[in-house]
Every structure is written in structure tokens, then in C-alpha cells.
Amino acid sequence: MAMILFTGSGRSGTGLYSKLFATHHEYQVSRLARIIRELPDFYSPPHDLLADASTRLCIMRRHLDGVDLRTFRDSSNPYVHLLDAAFAMDPDVRIVLGTRDGRDFVRSGITRGYHLPDGLPRPGVWRAVRRWMRLTLGLQRKPIFTGFGLEPTGDDPWRADWPTMRPVERMAWLWQYRYNTARARLAVVPRDRWMVVRLEDLTGDPRRSALELERVESFVGMSADRQWLAKKYNHSDAFAHPSREDWTPEDIDGFRRIAGATMERLGYATV
Numbered sequence: 001m002a003m004i005l006f007t008g009s010g011r012s013g014t015g016l017y018s019k020l021f022a023t024h025h026e027y028q029v030s031r032l033a034r035i036i037r038e039l040p041d042f043y044s045p046p047h048d049l050l051a052d053a054s055t056r057l058c059i060m061r062r063h064l065d066g067v068d069l070r071t072f073r074d075s076s077n078p079y080v081h082l083l084d085a086a087f088a089m090d091p092d093v094r095i096v097l098g099t100r101d102g103r104d105f106v107r108s109g110i111t112r113g114y115h116l117p118d119g120l121p122r123p124g125v126w127r128a129v130r131r132w133m134r135l136t137l138g139l140q141r142k143p144i145f146t147g148f149g150l151e152p153t154g155d156d157p158w159r160a161d162w163p164t165m166r167p168v169e170r171m172a173w174l175w176q177y178r179y180n181t182a183r184a185r186l187a188v189v190p191r192d193r194w195m196v197v198r199l200e201d202l203t204g205d206p207r208r209s210a211l212e213l214e215r216v217e218s219f220v221g222m223s224a225d226r227q228w229l230a231k232k233y234n235h236s237d238a239f240a241h242p243s244r245e246d247w248t249p250e251d252i253d254g255f256r257r258i259a260g261a262t263m264e265r266l267g268y269a270t271v
Helices: 014-020 029-037 053-063 077-081 083-089 102-111 125-136 167-188 199-203 206-220 226-230 249-265
Strands: 004-008 073-075 094-099 194-198
Touching: 004 014, 004 077, 004 083, 004 167, 014 073, 014 094, 014 199, 014 226, 029 053, 029 077, 053 083, 077 083, 077 167, 083 094, 083 167, 094 167, 094 206, 102 167, 102 249, 167 249, 194 199, 194 206, 199 206, 206 226
Parallel strands: 004 073, 004 094, 094 194
Antiparallel strands: none
């Protein structure tokens, strides 16, 4: 038996996997965030605190302290940063990296406020005023590094453009950053220990969906509860941004400029 991790670029099915395979969903994710906040340079100017492999391994070991890795099953997006550490802890690990059409991620991410300065949905007026007062009075420090890559850090080529990016461009950056970070971490993991699954292949055409789910089942060695394929789990009922068919030319060009290459690598039609 081996550790099994479902992760992804965000809004890419991790919640669905937790239902399909009866796994944890975001196992102690608040504790994982707290471990990262305890790093010495958390409040320093922007840089990638997770760039060092030994730091990632230390974080993962603390996160899973006391866990039986042979039976641990979890579905959580932050693992995209820690996949090499997971392999170092359990060489038999099975990793499912989920993704989806970047344009749909953009729409969902904007709705959830991922493009805002602190990565939270836009608050009401009084909540915003209270937050501003806490920051101004020094009662709360705003971390520049979020822990899970909500804005460019270090030598990221898009860092200088971030302040003037449109919401679509910010979400395009976040989508391609998370996916490409995961692929970079997987460079040291044997190819038979991980797979990429597109959400559209899992939840679209019924025949294709059945075949894709069988492929995942075979890979992880578990049977899925297929009833969840017909349900929309953790789905946004209303959106704060138009569907991709109604994007402005500026949004289309901005998305293509930042995420076009990653879209092509994943086999999605370019915009």
C-alpha cells in the first residue's frame, strides 16, 4: 500500500476526487499553512519560500507527522508545491494531478476572489474598513508571500507586470504557475508514480468519462463511487466574470499571452 494524493491547479476537481474515492479533503490544510507562516522569512519581501527542496521536505514531514503513509489518502491543491517531498517520504506514492481548461479556472477564480490582494473574496464596506485599520495600526501584518503562490515572487517573469494586470491575466498566471510548478516538482518522480487528468475528460461525455475514471481507478488501485460524477460538487452557482465566449479582446489577448503555451501542452484549444 502507498500514499495517494489528488492535487491540482485549483478549481480542478480535488473536491470531486475526495467524494469519488472517499479520501480526506484538504487534510489539516490550516496547519500546513501555519507551518509555512512560521518560516523565518514569511513577512519578508516577495520571494519563493518553497524554492529549496530541503525546506519542502521539512514542511511535508511536519504536515504528515504521525500519519500512516501506507493508508493516507488526501485531495488538496497545496500539494502541487510539495510533490517531490511526498515522493521522498514515500517512493511508492501515487499522485493524480488534476487540471481543467484555464479559461474556466479564470472565471471560477475571479468569482472566488483569487485575483484580489489577499486572495479572499471582496469584503463588504465595513469589513474592508476594519481590515484596513488593522493593517494601518500594525495590529495585523499582511504577508506578501501567501504560502501557496497567489502572486508572482522572486524572479518570476510576470512579477513586474502583476500590479497592472487585469483580473483575467492574474488568474491566467495563477493557473499556469500552479500547473507548471507541479510539473517541475514531478521531474524527480518516476513517470509511473503520477498521472495528469483533465476535469473535462472526467466529467464530460459519459463514455469518455467512464473510460477516464477506469484509468484513474487502475492507477490508484481503488474503486470510485460513480454516483458523484453526476453531481456538481463545490460548484459556483453564480459567476463574477463572463463565460469565455463573452470575453473582451483584451481579456482574450492577455490570457493567451500568459497561459497560451500551457494550454497547448495540455491539449486545450488555444484562444
